[in-house]
Amino acid sequence: MKFTMTVSPDFSPDYIAGWYIFNTWLQNQTKQAIHLELYNSFDKQREDIKADKIDLIYANPYDASMLIRDKGFVAIASPYRKTDEAVICVNSESEYTCVEDLKSGCTIATADDPEVSTIGMIMLEPADLSKENVTIEELKNYVMVAKSLIGNKADAGFFLKEAFDDMSKFIKSQIKPIVTSQISVIRHTFLIGPDFVNNSGICEEDFRQLINSMHESEKGASTLKSLGFERWENQDHEEAEFMIDLMDTLVS
Amino acid sequence: MSTIELKHHDQSTSSREVSDEEVPYPEGKLIVSRTDTRGKITHCNQSFVDMSGFEENELIGQPHYILRHPDMPAAAFKDLWDTIKAGNKWKGYVKNLRKDGKFYWVYAVVVPNVRNGKVVGYASVRRKPSRTKINECIALYKTMLAEEQS
Numbered sequence: 001m002k003f004t005m006t007v008s009p010d011f012s013p014d015y016i017a018g019w020y021i022f023n024t025w026l027q028n029q030t031k032q033a034i035h036l037e038l039y040n041s042f043d044k045q046r047e048d049i050k051a052d053k054i055d056l057i058y059a060n061p062y063d064a065s066m067l068i069r070d071k072g073f074v075a076i077a078s079p080y081r082k083t084d085e086a087v088i089c090v091n092s093e094s095e096y097t098c099v100e101d102l103k104s105g106c107t108i109a110t111a112d113d114p115e116v117s118t119i120g121m122i123m124l125e126p127a128d129l130s131k132e133n134v135t136i137e138e139l140k141n142y143v144m145v146a147k148s149l150i151g152n153k154a155d156a157g158f159f160l161k162e163a164f165d166d167m168s169k170f171i172k173s174q175i176k177p178i179v180t181s182q183i184s185v186i187r188h189t190f191l192i193g194p195d196f197v198n199n200s201g202i203c204e205e206d207f208r209q210l211i212n213s214m215h216e217s218e219k220g221a222s223t224l225k226s227l228g229f230e231r232w233e234n235q236d237h238e239e240a241e242f243m244i245d246l247m248d249t250l251v252s
Numbered sequence: 253m254s255t256i257e258l259k260h261h262d263q264s265t266s267s268r269e270v271s272d273e274e275v276p277y278p279e280g281k282l283i284v285s286r287t288d289t290r291g292k293i294t295h296c297n298q299s300f301v302d303m304s305g306f307e308e309n310e311l312i313g314q315p316h317y318i319l320r321h322p323d324m325p326a327a328a329f330k331d332l333w334d335t336i337k338a339g340n341k342w343k344g345y346v347k348n349l350r351k352d353g354k355f356y357w358v359y360a361v362v363v364p365n366v367r368n369g370k371v372v373g374y375a376s377v378r379r380k381p382s383r384t385k386i387n388e389c390i391a392l393y394k395t396m397l398a399e400e401q402s
């Protein structure tokens with residue numbers, strides 16, 4: 001049997017090679033054939049999830065709900081101490097100092113990332129802003145969001161905090177954050193699907209053990225490094241369910 | 253600062269200090285709590301503890317009305333409970349009372365926690381409300397409260 005693994009399309013391009021290395025490590029450890037399929041579109045990936053083409057996934061919290069509740073996926077682990085946060089930035093020379101300075105009719109630059117857009121829109125609510133009274137400029141990636149701010153095209157832009165932190169000093173000197181989320185319980189999670197649980201010959205507990213102790217071996221530790229993770233941290237079923245309940249309160 | 257008597261749905265009463273000082277909502281944060289099916293607090297996050305002014309061990313196991321502000325009309329909470337008991341999501345603006353008598357406004361979303369088809373508790377996630385909406389609610393809740401007391 002051949003399984004398919006995928007990664008939420010919001011992964012940083014810096015880690016593409018890392019995901020291939022992780023897949024090789026996983027195949028060696030589990031003695032299973034796993035194909036890594038990477039997508040650059042959230043919609044196309046969702047279509048394939050719905051068509052039951054995916055067996056293992058490093059999922060964003062947005063999709064985790066559908067995967068766990070509708071597709072019977074099981075949460076295994078999240079990267080240690082990594083949570084998903086969003087930052088709203090403006091041009092560093094702009095007069096905006098807080099969200100409330102942004103007014104109806106303003107332009108917001110976003111990258112195609114449903115999770116960051118959700119958190120970003122929530123942080124705009126105190127200014128009475130919503131999809132109905134702002135213009136959304138949807139761009140390909142966060143560098144383009146930054147450029148839109150620097151070029152004074154957009155009034156504000158949404159960033160994944162990690163993407164903002166990784167931006168060059170040069171870019172960061174030209175934009176400034178006006179608010180950063182501190183949600184701390186919403187995170188990307190590694191999940192396995194029912195086909196993998198039932199047909200890989202590895203029980204869920206052994207798989208969980210394998211992933212969560214990955215950092216203990218030299219090979220595992222270097223693989224994690226190529227993903228930018230220190231180690232995995234166990235996510236049990238209730239933790240994942242609770243994260244989904246939380247996400248549910250954030251979507252309208 | 254004045255002292256008021258609050259009457260709760262379970263017939264108990266509490267005597268609380270109330271002042272007219274508002275504490276601003278913490279920027280970028282979510283205030284999270286969970287309750288059992290009867291509304292007793294089972295879990296809360298650090299922002300919840302910080303904003304309430306209570307210690308965590310003073311909150312866990314207590315009925316959620318520990319944050320009840322006298323300016324809140326009973327009808328708002330009746331609507332909350334009717335909505336979540338029917339398995340639906342409730343959203344609304346709530347004025348909360350802190351241990352020190354000060355208050356803070358939140359925009360709250362409350363959902364049932366459904367596990368294996370059964371409601372095992374409820375969760376509330378609050379976020380920063382808009383001043384416009386708060387002002388609308390101040391007026392609305394005043395009218396509702398006056399009606400309830402007449």
Ligand SMILES: Cc1cc2nc3c(=O)[nH]c(=O)nc-3n(C[C@H](O)[C@H](O)[C@H](O)COP(=O)(O)O)c2cc1C
Pocket residue numbers: 259260261262285286287291315316317318319320321324326329332333346348362374375376
């Ligand atoms: C998950 C959850 C969260 C709640 N959060 C609050 C809150 O923050 N403040 C509040 O006054 N009531 C809250 N309530 C409603 C209380 O249970 C209660 O109905 C309300 O405080 C009025 O109580 P009383 O009429 O007994 O005084 C919450 C209920 C649930 C289920």
